[in-house]
Amino acid sequence: MSPKRKISLSEEELVLALRNREKIAVEALYDMYSASLFGVISRIITDTAIAEDVLQETFVKIWHSFSGYSAEKGRLFTWMVNIARNLSIDKIRSKDFKNQNKNQELENNVTFIDEQRNTVYKPELLGIRELVSTLKPEQKSILDLVYFKGYTHVEAAEELGVPLGTIKTRLRMAIQQLRKHFN
Amino acid sequence: MENVQAYIESGILELYVLGDISPEERLQVEEMAANHSEVKAEIGEIELSMEAFAETHAVETSELVKTKILNSLLVNLGDDKTFTKPRKHNSEEVFEDEVDNVIALPARRSNFYKYAFAACLTLLLISVYGIVNLYSKLQESSTQLTAMQLDKQKIANQVNVMDDELDIYRDTSYKVLKLKGVAKSPQSAMTLAWSPVTKKVVLDMHSVKLPAHDKQHQYQLWALVGGKPVDMGVFDLNTDTASVKQMKSIAMADAFAVTLEPAGGSAGPTLDQMVVMGGTK
Numbered sequence: 001m002s003p004k005r006k007i008s009l010s011e012e013e014l015v016l017a018l019r020n021r022e023k024i025a026v027e028a029l030y031d032m033y034s035a036s037l038f039g040v041i042s043r044i045i046t047d048t049a050i051a052e053d054v055l056q057e058t059f060v061k062i063w064h065s066f067s068g069y070s071a072e073k074g075r076l077f078t079w080m081v082n083i084a085r086n087l088s089i090d091k092i093r094s095k096d097f098k099n100q101n102k103n104q105e106l107e108n109n110v111t112f113i114d115e116q117r118n119t120v121y122k123p124e125l126l127g128i129r130e131l132v133s134t135l136k137p138e139q140k141s142i143l144d145l146v147y148f149k150g151y152t153h154v155e156a157a158e159e160l161g162v163p164l165g166t167i168k169t170r171l172r173m174a175i176q177q178l179r180k181h182f183n
Numbered sequence: 184m185e186n187v188q189a190y191i192e193s194g195i196l197e198l199y200v201l202g203d204i205s206p207e208e209r210l211q212v213e214e215m216a217a218n219h220s221e222v223k224a225e226i227g228e229i230e231l232s233m234e235a236f237a238e239t240h241a242v243e244t245s246e247l248v249k250t251k252i253l254n255s256l257l258v259n260l261g262d263d264k265t266f267t268k269p270r271k272h273n274s275e276e277v278f279e280d281e282v283d284n285v286i287a288l289p290a291r292r293s294n295f296y297k298y299a300f301a302a303c304l305t306l307l308l309i310s311v312y313g314i315v316n317l318y319s320k321l322q323e324s325s326t327q328l329t330a331m332q333l334d335k336q337k338i339a340n341q342v343n344v345m346d347d348e349l350d351i352y353r354d355t356s357y358k359v360l361k362l363k364g365v366a367k368s369p370q371s372a373m374t375l376a377w378s379p380v381t382k383k384v385v386l387d388m389h390s391v392k393l394p395a396h397d398k399q400h401q402y403q404l405w406a407l408v409g410g411k412p413v414d415m416g417v418f419d420l421n422t423d424t425a426s427v428k429q430m431k432s433i434a435m436a437d438a439f440a441v442t443l444e445p446a447g448g449s450a451g452p453t454l455d456q457m458v459v460m461g462g463t464k
Contacts, residue, residue, distance in 0.1 A: 023257065026253060026256045026257060027253060030249060030252065030253060030256075034243075034244050034249065034252075035238075035241035035242060035243045035244065036234070036237040036238050036240075036241045037237075038241070038242045038243075038244050039237060039238075039240040039241040039242040040237055040240065042242050043240065052244065052248050055244065055248065055252065056248075056251065056252045056255060059252050059255075059256055060255060060256065063256050072217075073213060074200070074226065074227075074230055075227070075230045075231070075234065077230070077234045077237070078200055078230045078233070078234070081233070081234075081237060082201075082202035085202065086202070143236075146201060146203065147201065147233075147236075152203050153198060153203055168193065168194030168195070168197070168198070169194060171194055171197050171198070171201075172192070172194040172197050175197050175229055175232055175233065178232040178233070178235070178236050179228055179229070179231075179232040182231070182232050182235040182236075
């Protein structure tokens with residue numbers, strides 16, 4: 001296995017290969033999605049060692065419950081990132097984790113972690129900082145809470161002290177903003 | 184159409200993509216997506232943007248983590264292939280081959296453990312038996328040892344007594360006095376040894392010929408010093424079984440006498456119960 005070469009397949013090919021339990025599918029899956037999944041996990045869990053454990057748990061779970069994924073219900077990444085987020089949230093809400101770790105302040109999260117780690121800046125993604133700055137503060141905070149801190153929208157409404165409907169609207173607006181940016 | 188648009192605008196599709204939704208709502212969204220292509224398209228758009236958003240936040244893992252995770256997955260893959268494949272073959276050879284590979288090895292191994300376990304169990308039983316045996320032997324010997332020590336002590340005591348007896352004969356200062364029966368009991372007689380030097384008075388219990396007494400009475404020895412009786416202690420024909428009995432000490436005596444007294448002795452002699460008497464000169 002050459003460490004430099006990364007395997008990339010189309011999503012359909014990957015799903016098919018995973019269904020057939022092919023070895024190449026495992027590597028392709030890892031090469032294509034580990035960084036994105038680890039990005040999400042390590043924003044929920046700031047301890048690198050624990051985040052790496054959760055990443056492993058995530059891949060094991062993806063591998064074992066792959067029969068539960070169906071392409072009609074959505075994209076592969078959506079299914080996987082929800083597994084990763086659920087495992088991460090379970091971990092930070094577990095007793096032993098709470099005892100050994102305090103979460104960091106919300107406000108500085110994104111930039112702080114970006115400074116801490118060697119985040120990959122792909123050429124097409126160079127606009128990330130502008131992107132984050134194009135989001136309104138309340139859109140940014142709702143995305144942080146729900147996407148990176150593992151809050152449910154109900155918990156986020158309580159945390160921010162706004163009605164549920166407002167939370168949903170803000171979340172939608174934030175994602176609309178992202179769509180505009182990426183298209 | 185109005186309804187569908189309102190449904191899209193409600194924000195529930197975003198929550199659906201984020202997985203932050205109840206199972207009932209999930210079914211509802213999936214039904215809507217199945218029936219309305221614009222809902223399905225909207226979901227796809229949201230998914231793509233969230234995926235892109237995640238990519239902008241991607242964090243590369245180290246090679247070490249990659250190797251570790253891939254290995255753990257590939258181990259699983261090996262198992263999966265071994266245990267899920269042998270369903271659809273048509274050649275018998277392959278079948279046998281795989282059966283050999285899959286079953287023979289674990290079977291041999293489990294046999295080994297079975298024998299090892301049996302051997303361990305046997306060893307354990309033998310050891311337990313040996314320990315129990317040794318323990319009972321140890322108990323036996325320590326009982327014997329105690330008994331022998333008791334014996335030894337008894338013999339040592341006896342030797343001491345004998346030594347004392349011998350001393351009476353060796354020590355020339357001892358006088359052997361024969362006490363004769365008085366008029367009341369002419370058959371009575373006994374012998375005692377007295378040493379004015381060591382002041383010891385020893386009764387020769389074998390020589391005592393006195394009328395038997397009951398449990399309420401004991402014989403008491405008296406020494407007469409200048410006409411006055413001095414208590415020399417009591418002796419009991421029933422319980423004093425040793426061959427000699429040492430009495431109280433006295434340096435000077437004119438005569439010795441024995442009277443029958445209530446058990447434990449009296450302060451002064453009951454003269455009409457006197458049985459034997461003898462002078463020292």
